[in-house]
Amino acid sequence: MSAVNSLARPRRAGRSANRRPGRRPERMWAYLMVAPMTIGLSVFYLWPIAQTFFYSFTKSGPFGGHAWIGTANYRALVDEPSVLQSVANTLFYAVVQLAGIPLAVLLAALLNQRGLRGRSIYRLVYFLPVVTMPVAVAMLWRWMYNGDYGLINQLLSIVGVRGPHWASDPSVALYAVAAIGIWMALGYNMVIFLAGLQGIPTMYYEAAAIDGAGPAKMFFRITVPLLSPSIFFATVLTVINSLQMFDLAYMMMSTPGAAAGTANPALPQVRTVSYLFYQKAFVEHDLGFGAAVAFVLLGFILAMTLIQFRLQRRWVHYA
Amino acid sequence: MRDGAMAGGRSTRRAGTAATHVVLIAGAVVMVGPFLWEVLTSLKTFSETTHLPLTFLPHRWQWSNYVRVFEQLPFRQMFLNTVLMAAGRTLAQLVFCSMAAYAFARMRFRGNNLLFGLFLSVLMVPSQLFLIPQYVIIQDLGWVNTLQGLIVPGMFSAFGTFLLRQFFLALPHDVEEAARLDGANAFQIFLRIALPLARPGLLALTILTVLWSWNDLMYPLVVTTDPSAMPLSAGLATLQGEHFTDYSLLMAGSIMATAPMIVAFVVLQRHFIQGIAFTGAKG
Structure with missing residues (x-):
């Protein structure tokens, strides 16, 4: 899903003009050099897309084999309430993740001030969760979210608030998971914006200062519009990644004493589409239904990305 | 938000820088705090982690927890x-x-x-x-x-x-x-x-x-x-x-x-x- 980046940035060196037409030995070398990757991608990625599509019209027997059942899996998608609920959960999660973007813009703008001391330390600290294994991050937060012994409720009790069981209370669990998501991605978005800010010429700010503009006005009138291509890029990426969220939900929902990923009371409110896919295909071994869910996910991602590219004309300024 | 943004005298600028650091440090605490809590928890006994009120520093530092990881998993x-x-x-x-x-x-x-x-x-x-x-x-x-x-x-x-x-x-x-x-x-x-x-x-x-x-x-x-x-x-x-x-x-x-x-x-x-x-x- 990373190709999006190339759309948000000007292309680097294009096709060279002085490249010669392929001579025979060169052509042979070219085929040899692309062969391993072509074979590998075909076997493990390209053909599987077609196979998944085929599976989505079948029901897999207990001893392998796939019986053609037409569109039954897709019709079952509509009937099963967990599907619609998981689509709603995923959408909600993705929308909440977008709240992290203004936060990251603000942090980047603060960090970008000339002569600021300790910039590289701040950047290191904010980026730390990006390189940390999501499984470990989720485990840590689940411990902090613990209703009885968690740090969060302990801190809340100081100010006299009695916190809920964050990871298992259906009314708050998805918010709790979404907060972890924002925390994990903050440094990543911030770094994208830092790079974008470096491309804004200082003279705009100097001119605005002469006209008597204050910091707030400069931020909203100069920084935000000129940063909008980076903001767009981060938004598209955040949505694509959020729509596929699995690790955090999986880790938050597993219960001690049972196999991972089973029955937390908040599961219906936290289960994402990707989680549902995993559960159907690999826990309940219903490959056909799982394949249909995977295509729901694909359609969902394509639709959301398309909508964003449509909307971009209204607010993204390309200098 | 560059230098020019802080126009209006040295003292205003210094106040601005201080405010910036306050925000950034608060953010840094939110980012590092969980990791710190992770390290401190890893050095407590099981009973200390489930004893109220919570202790901040481990009562006795249980480095042996790290050895137990290898023994139990x-x-x-x-x-x-x-x-x-x-x-x-x-x-x-x-x-x-x-x-x-x-x-x-x-x-x-x-x-x-x-x-x-x-x-x-x-x-x-x-x-x-x-x-x-x-x-x-x-x-x-x-x-x-x-x-x-x-x-x-x-x-x-x-x-x-x-x-x-x-x-x-x-x-x-x-x-x-x-x-x-x-x-x-x-x-x-x-x-x-x-x-x-x-x-x-x-x-x-x-x-x-x-x-x-x-x-x-x-x-x-x-x-x-x-x-x-x-x-x-x-x-x-x-x-x-x-x-x-x-x-x-x-x-x-x-x-x-x-x-x-x-x-x-x-x-x-x-x-x-x-x-x-x-x-x-x-x-």
Whole structure:
């Protein structure tokens, strides 16, 4: 899903003009050099897309084999309430993740001030969760979210608030998971914006200062519009990644004493589409239904990305 | 928000800088606090972690928790699995991606556009669309719970090919032309001239592949069922579900599981940030 980046940035060196037409030995070398990757991608990625599509019209027997059942899996998608609920959960999660973007813009703008001391330390600290294994991050937060012994409720009790069981209370669990998501991605978005800010010429700010503009006005009138291509890029990426969220939900929902990923009371409110896919295909071994869910996910991602590219004309300024 | 933004006298500017640091430090506490709590929890006894009111510092520092991780979980084996999986995928990707990327960037052959388009389509599709058939293949080969099952599909990457192609496209042509006039063949030019010049790209691909292999959860969860065949991510996930509310043990385990990537990040900070942020690669 990373190709999006190339759309948000000007292309680097294009096709060279002085490249010669392929001579025979060169052509042979070219085929040899692309062969391993072509074979590998075909076997493990390209053909599987077609196979998944085929599976989505079948029901897999207990001893392998796939019986053609037409569109039954897709019709079952509509009937099963967990599907619609998981689509709603995923959408909600993705929308909440977008709240992290203004936060990251603000942090980047603060960090970008000339002569600021300790910039590289701040950047290191904010980026730390990006390189940390999501499984470990989720485990840590689940411990902090613990209703009885968690740090969060302990801190809340100081100010006299009695916190809920964050990871298992259906009314708050998805918010709790979404907060972890924002925390994990903050440094990543911030770094994208830092790079974008470096491309804004200082003279705009100097001119605005002469006209008597204050910091707030400069931020909203100069920084935000000129940063909008980076903001767009981060938004598209955040949505694509959020729509596929699995690790955090999986880790938050597993219960001690049972196999991972089973029955937390908040599961219906936290289960994402990707989680549902995993559960159907690999826990309940219903490959056909799982394949249909995977295509729901694909359609969902394509639709959301398309909508964003449509909307971009209204607010993204390309200098 | 640059210098000019703080116009209006030195004292205002100083107040502005102080306010900036207050905000940034508050943010930094939110980012580091959980990690600190993780370390402190890992050094407490089980009974201390579940005793109210919570203590901040451990009553007695339980370094033995770290030893217990090795005694109670197949941690050493999981760690080894993770290292071998990351190394195997990364080495293979460096070879296969760079060869294909160079051919796409510099060589002419029939069908190159079609092939490149197919590669790009892999990039556009979420990984859930490959996973079921990959699982079926791994199962048919009898590779469930094996190292090759963890490694092989990850040896190929459309993303890596695309990334390195960008690096090769940006290289100047002159040196390659000179080598060609000296009679070097296409593969020699790739190996001796283009590849060394593309080192920053190879480093970025290495960082991304290692990090991604180290942290990925769903794929290893699908192709391994036996804890001693799992990498750390799937292993920790399974263990949290199966045994424990013993968080001091879980925290000690996850600190050891994440430490290699964090240390690598601190050492190679600039390369990590460039590699991750500017390729848009994450998860």
